[in-house]
Amino acid sequence: MIEVDSLVKAFGGDPPKLAVDSLSFRAEPGQVYGLLGPNGAGKTTTLRMLATLLTPDSGTARVAGHDIRSSPEAVRASIGYLSGNTGLYGRLTAREMILYFARLQGVPEPERRTDRLLYRFGIDDYRNQRCDALSTGMGQKVSIARAIVHDPPVLILDEPTAGLDVLVSQTLLEFVEEAKDHGTCLIYSTHIMSEAERLCDRVGILHEGRLLAEGTPEELKEQSAERYLESAFIHFVRAASR
Amino acid sequence: MRGATALLFRSELKQQLRGSTGMALMLAVPLLLAPAMVVGGAFYKQTIAPPDAAEGHEGTSRSVRAVAMPPSLAAALVDSDGLELAEGTLPTEGPLDPVLATVTLKDGVAEVRYRPDVSSSRDAAKRLRRVIKRYSRRQVRDQLEAAGLPRRTAELLEIETIDRATEAARAGGQAGALVPAVLLLVLLVNCLYASADLVTGEKERGTIETLLSTPLDRRAIVASKFAVVLLFGVGSALIALAALYVSTLVAPVLAAKAGLAGLTAGGLLALVGVSTLLSAQIAAITLLLAAWSPSYRAFSMLSMPVMLVLMIPAGLPALPEVELSLFLAITPIANACVASRDLLAGTAQGGAITLALLSSAAYAAILLGFAWRLLGREDVLLGSMTARRRTNRAREAMIVGLIGLVLVWFFGQLVQSIDLAWGLAGTQILLIAGLAVASLAVLHQPLAETCSLRRPSSTNLLLAVVAGLCLPMLGGVVAQLQAPFVAMPEDFAREFAEQIRGERSLGLTLLLVAVLPAFCEELLFRGAILGLTRGAWRNGVRVLVVALLFGLFHLMAARIIPTAALGLLLGFATVRSRSLWTSITMHGINNGLGVLTLYLMPDWQPGWLLLIGGSAVCVAAVAAMQEAE
Numbered sequence: 097m098i099e100v101d102s103l104v105k106a107f108g109g110d111p112p113k114l115a116v117d118s119l120s121f122r123a124e125p126g127q128v129y130g131l132l133g134p135n136g137a138g139k140t141t142t143l144r145m146l147a148t149l150l151t152p153d154s155g156t157a158r159v160a161g162h163d164i165r166s167s168p169e170a171v172r173a174s175i176g177y178l179s180g181n182t183g184l185y186g187r188l189t190a191r192e193m194i195l196y197f198a199r200l201q202g203v204p205e206p207e208r209r210t211d212r213l214l215y216r217f218g219i220d221d222y223r224n225q226r227c228d229a230l231s232t233g234m235g236q237k238v239s240i241a242r243a244i245v246h247d248p249p250v251l252i253l254d255e256p257t258a259g260l261d262v263l264v265s266q267t268l269l270e271f272v273e274e275a276k277d278h279g280t281c282l283i284y285s286t287h288i289m290s291e292a293e294r295l296c297d298r299v300g301i302l303h304e305g306r307l308l309a310e311g312t313p314e315e316l317k318e319q320s321a322e323r324y325l326e327s328a329f330i331h332f333v334r335a336a337s338r
Numbered sequence: 339m340r341g342a343t344a345l346l347f348r349s350e351l352k353q354q355l356r357g358s359t360g361m362a363l364m365l366a367v368p369l370l371l372a373p374a375m376v377v378g379g380a381f382y383k384q385t386i387a388p389p390d391a392a393e394g395h396e397g398t399s400r401s402v403r404a405v406a407m408p409p410s411l412a413a414a415l416v417d418s419d420g421l422e423l424a425e426g427t428l429p430t431e432g433p434l435d436p437v438l439a440t441v442t443l444k445d446g447v448a449e450v451r452y453r454p455d456v457s458s459s460r461d462a463a464k465r466l467r468r469v470i471k472r473y474s475r476r477q478v479r480d481q482l483e484a485a486g487l488p489r490r491t492a493e494l495l496e497i498e499t500i501d502r503a504t505e506a507a508r509a510g511g512q513a514g515a516l517v518p519a520v521l522l523l524v525l526l527v528n529c530l531y532a533s534a535d536l537v538t539g540e541k542e543r544g545t546i547e548t549l550l551s552t553p554l555d556r557r558a559i560v561a562s563k564f565a566v567v568l569l570f571g572v573g574s575a576l577i578a579l580a581a582l583y584v585s586t587l588v589a590p591v592l593a594a595k596a597g598l599a600g601l602t603a604g605g606l607l608a609l610v611g612v613s614t615l616l617s618a619q620i621a622a623i624t625l626l627l628a629a630w631s632p633s634y635r636a637f638s639m640l641s642m643p644v645m646l647v648l649m650i651p652a653g654l655p656a657l658p659e660v661e662l663s664l665f666l667a668i669t670p671i672a673n674a675c676v677a678s679r680d681l682l683a684g685t686a687q688g689g690a691i692t693l694a695l696l697s698s699a700a701y702a703a704i705l706l707g708f709a710w711r712l713l714g715r716e717d718v719l720l721g722s723m724t725a726r727r728r729t730n731r732a733r734e735a736m737i738v739g740l741i742g743l744v745l746v747w748f749f750g751q752l753v754q755s756i757d758l759a760w761g762l763a764g765t766q767i768l769l770i771a772g773l774a775v776a777s778l779a780v781l782h783q784p785l786a787e788t789c790s791l792r793r794p795s796s797t798n799l800l801l802a803v804v805a806g807l808c809l810p811m812l813g814g815v816v817a818q819l820q821a822p823f824v825a826m827p828e829d830f831a832r833e834f835a836e837q838i839r840g841e842r843s844l845g846l847t848l849l850l851v852a853v854l855p856a857f858c859e860e861l862l863f864r865g866a867i868l869g870l871t872r873g874a875w876r877n878g879v880r881v882l883v884v885a886l887l888f889g890l891f892h893l894m895a896a897r898i899i900p901t902a903a904l905g906l907l908l909g910f911a912t913v914r915s916r917s918l919w920t921s922i923t924m925h926g927i928n929n930g931l932g933v934l935t936l937y938l939m940p941d942w943q944p945g946w947l948l949l950i951g952g953s954a955v956c957v958a959a960v961a962a963m964q965e966a967e
Contacts, residue, residue, distance in 0.1 A: 149547065149551065172552060183543040184545065185353060187353040200553075264424075
C-alpha cells in the first residue's frame with residue numbers, strides 16, 4: 097500500500113541541510129507503521145513528501161498504487177492527512193468544515209456523509225458551532241472527520257495526539273485501531289512510546305533523516321537488548337550519535 | 339479546475355464575509371472616508387489652502403500700511419476689496435505682523451514688503467501688487483490722454499487671458515485630484531487585510547496545509563484567493579465611489595468647497611473600470627506580499643512601507659501639469675490614478691486611456707503570474723515549517739548597507755566638501771572598506787571566506803578583463819535608455835573629473851577614481867554584504883538587492899539605475915566565479931576607462947552599435963564565468 101524508495105530531501109542554505117536521507121520502508125493495508133524520532137529527525141518532512149506537500153529531491157514512493165512524483169493528485173485523493181499543523185477554518189461551523197472538504201474531495205452525497213461523521217465522532221451537538229469556538233478536543237475530532245471524509249485507504253497521521261488531553265487522545269487511539277481493523281494502511285508519527293507500542297505493527301526509528309532501525313516493537317527491543325521500546329529507541333539514537 | 343475554484347471561492351468569500359474586521363474595513367473605511375474627505379476638504383480650502391485658491395472669492399480684509407503714499411494711490415487702496423489701509427509707521431526691522439504688507443513709494447518704485455511664509459501676508463502683498471499695477475496703468479493712461487496721445491502708446495498690447503474650461507471640466511478636474519487618493523487608500527486597506535487573512539493567516543493557522551492535502555490544483559487555490567481579494571477591493575472601491583457621490587448630494591455646499599462638486603454619476607461610472615484594474619494590480623501586489631510573509635508580524639512590517647510607496651502616485655492627479663503621457667500611461671498604478679482624474683474632468687484622450695487600461699491589465703496579469711509562481715513554491719506555501727534554511731545574516735547585511743549609506747551621506751560628503759580628492763580617498767578607505775572589515779569583525783565572520791577573497795581561475799580573470807573593458811558600454815546603454823526620464827546632468831562627469839584632477843597627475847586620479855573604489859566598494863558590496871546574504875536568498879535576489887543598494891549608494895538620482903546595472907554584472911561575476919577578484923578587476927577597468935576617456939578623448943561619444951555590442955560581450959563574458967570550485 098505504501099512503498100517508500102530511497103527518499104531524499106534537503107532544504108536550502110549553504111550547505112543544504114539533509115532532512116531525509118535515503119529513506120526506504122513499506123507498509124501494508126491493515127497495518128500501522130510507526131515513525132519514531134526526536135524533534136528534527138525528518139518525520140514531518142517524510143510524511144509531507146508522502147502527502148505530496150513537498151517534492152523529494154530524489155527517490156520516490158508509491159501510495160495506494162500511485163507514484164508521488166507522477167500522480168500527486170491521485171495520491172492526495174487516496175490519503176487522509178492529519179498533523180499538528182493542519183488547522184481548521186475558524187469561521188466555518190463544524191458541519192460546514194467537514195462538508196466543505198467532502199465537496200472538495202468529490203464525495204458523493206456529501207451532506208449524508210458529513211452528518212454520519214458528526215454522529216460517529218460525537219460532535220453532532222456542536223455541528224453549528226464555529227470551529228474557533230470549539231474546545232481543543234472537539235476541534236481534533238472535527239479534524240479527524242475532515243481527514244477521513246472521503247474514506248481514504250491510507251491515513252497519514254503526524255503526531256496527532258500532540259497537545260491533547262488523555263481522554264481525547266484515547267478517542268483518537270481508538271479510532272486508529274478501528275481504522276486498522278477496517279483495513280486502512282496507517283503511517284503514524286509520534287515520539288510517545290506508549291502510543292507506538294500500543295498501535296504500531298512495525299516501527300522505523302528515524303534520526304537526522306536516516307532510518308536507524310526497523311521492525312516490530314518486539315524485534316527492536318530484542319535487537320537493542322532493552323526491555324522497553326523507549327529504552328530501545330534511546331539505545332539506537334545514542335549509538336548513531338556516537 | 340473551474341468547479342474547484344468556484345467551490346473554494348464561495349467558501350473563502352463566506353468566511354471573509356463572516357469576519358467582522360474584514361467587513362468593517364470594507365464598509366467603514368469608504369463610508370467614513372467619503373464624509374471625512376468632504377468635511378476635511380472644505381475645511382482645508384477655507385482655512386488652510388494658499389490664497390491663490392481663494393482668489394476671486396470674498397476674502398477677509400488684509401491690513402496694509404502705506405507710507406509716502408500719493409493720495410490717489412491711497413484712495414485706490416482704500417477702495418480695493420479685501421484691503422484695509424492702516425495708519426502708522428513702517429517697521430524697518432524684524433518680522434511683520436502676519437496680516438500686514440507694507441508699501442513704500444520712493445523714486446517711482448513701489449516697494450512691497452510682506453511675509454512669504456504667512457499666507458495672509460502673502461495674500462495682502464498679492465492684492466497690493468494688483469492694485470498698484472492697476473493704479474500705475476491708469477496714471478499712464480491719464481497722462482497720455484492729457485498729452486493727446488493714443489492710449490496704446492505706452493503699452494502696445496495688453497494681455498487678456500480667458501479661461502475656456504467649462505465649469506463641469508474645472509469641477510471634474512478638482513474632484514479628480516482627490517478621488518484617486520480615496521480609491522487607492524480604500525483599495526490598499528481592504529486588499530492588504532484580505533490578502534493577509536487569506537494567505538498569511540492560512541499559513542499561520544495551518545489551514546493552508548489542510549487545503550493542500552486535498553487533490554486540488556494549486557492554481558485553483560491561487561485563483562480563488564485572488565478572486566476574493568479582488569472582489570473585496572472592487573467592492574470597497576464601489577462603496578467609496580457611491581459614498582462620495584451621495585455625499586455631494588446630501589452636502590452640496592461642503593462638497594463644492596472641498597472641490598468635489600464635479601462628481602457626476604456618469605464620471606463615477608467611468609471610474610468603475612479603472613477601479614477594477616487598479617484593484618487587480620493592488621490585489622496581486624498584496625497577494626504577493628502575503629505569500630512572501632511567513633507570519634502576520636512579517637506581513638505588517640512589510641505592508642507599511644509598501645503602502646506608503648504605493649500611495650505616492652495618488653498625489654499625481656493633484657498636479658495639473660502631470661498629463662497622461664506615453665510614459666505615464668504605462669507606469670503601474672500612476673496610470674490608473676491620472677486616468678481617473680482625466681475621466682472625471684472629461685479631458686481623457688482615448689489613446690492614452692486605452693493604453694493605461696491595457697497596461698494596467700497587463701501589470702495585473704504579470705503580478706498575478708508572480709503570485710501564482712510564488713504560491714506554488716513549497717517553502718513559501720508552508721512557510722518556515724519546511725523552511726529553506728535562512729540565516730539572520732541577511733538582515734545584518736542590510737543593516738551594514740544602510741550604515742554605509744548613512745556614513746557616506748553625512749561624513750563622506752562632509753570630508754569631500756573640504757577636499758574632494760582626499761575626501762574621496764578617506765571615504766573609500768575608512769568609511770567603505772573600513773565598514774566592511776569592521777562589520778565582519780563584529781559579526782565574527784571570516785573576512786576572506788565571506789568576501790570570496792580567493793584566487794580566480796585564469797579563464798575567469800581573462801573573462802573579467804574582457805567584461806571590464808566592455809562594462810562602460812553597458813553603463814552607457816542604461817544611461818541612454820533612462821535619459822528621457824532621468825537625465826544625467828550635462829558635463830557632470832567632466833566637472834567631476836576636473837574637480838578630482840585639479841593639479842594632480844593622471845596616476846593619482848586613476849588611484850582615486852579607479853583603483854580605490856574597485857577595491858573598497860567591491861569589498862563592501864560584493865564582498866561583505868553579498869557574502870553575508872549567502873544562503874539566505876537565491877543568488878539572483880542577493881545580487882539584485884546588493885546592486886540596488888550599490889545604485890543608491892551613489893547618492894544621485896540619475897546614477898542609481900546605471901550603477902545598479904553595473905552592480906548586477908559585478909554581483910553575477912562574483913557569484914559565478916566565486917571570487918571577488920573578478921568584480922574588482924571589472925570595476926577597476928570600468929572606472930579606469932572612464933577616467934582615461936575624459937583625459938584623452940573628452941568629446942568621444944560611442945555609437946549605439948558599439949554600446950550594444952559592448953554590452954552583449956560584457957554580459958556574455960560574465961555568463962561564461964564558471965565556478966572555480
